[in-house]
Amino acid sequence: ETGVTQSPTHLIKTRGQQVTLRCSSQSGHNTVSWYQQALGQGPQFIFQYYREEENGRGNFPPRFSGLQFPNYSSELNVNALELDDSALYLCASSQGGSTHGAGNTIYFGEGSWLTVV
């Protein structure tokens, strides 16, 4: 149990639709990262939020966007869904946005499974 909770756990959307995934970070953690894990692949970094600001982004198009709220929870929004967006979306939380550091443990949630049909 990592204290990072994600919702919904599973959902099915139609191509072209929009989806919002949610993440509650572990208590005291001010940094949230989102990853996409396609079937049979390792997780790919989407972006990171630190104190409500995006402070890092991977190679994902602008239709992937996010928010972080004052309580440090976060949302991942994906517009104009494509079939290739079908994946497990993982949220990770940590304390401190600048570096992994020796004491900066990062915790992952169990993910949201998105299927686009």
Next chain:
Amino acid sequence: AQSVTQPDIHITVSEGASLELRCNYSYGATPYLFWYVQSPGQGLQLLLKYFSGDTLVQGIKGFEAEFKRSQSSFNLRKPSVHWSDAAEYFCAVGANTGNQFYFGTGTSLTVIP
């Protein structure tokens, strides 16, 4: 560019046998290295991590890993595998700015009785 290679897509071992999962990385600076385990339908659980110091790192569940700079490797080992170790294992490099990980494609471990 940062990257992680896990050359073994799938490994099968007998329960009680030793295990070594390979990981090679490419990173321009001193790497932060991690091993994560993922059970079916689950998120990622940290097994161990290396930042500096002793190159042999002990982790949870009896796992250890050795950082070898000359070989750009961070192989995961366990002396005696249990059936409950069957899962997907991911090696990752941590960026030294921000908390971004670069993951390998994973090694699937099957344990036979």
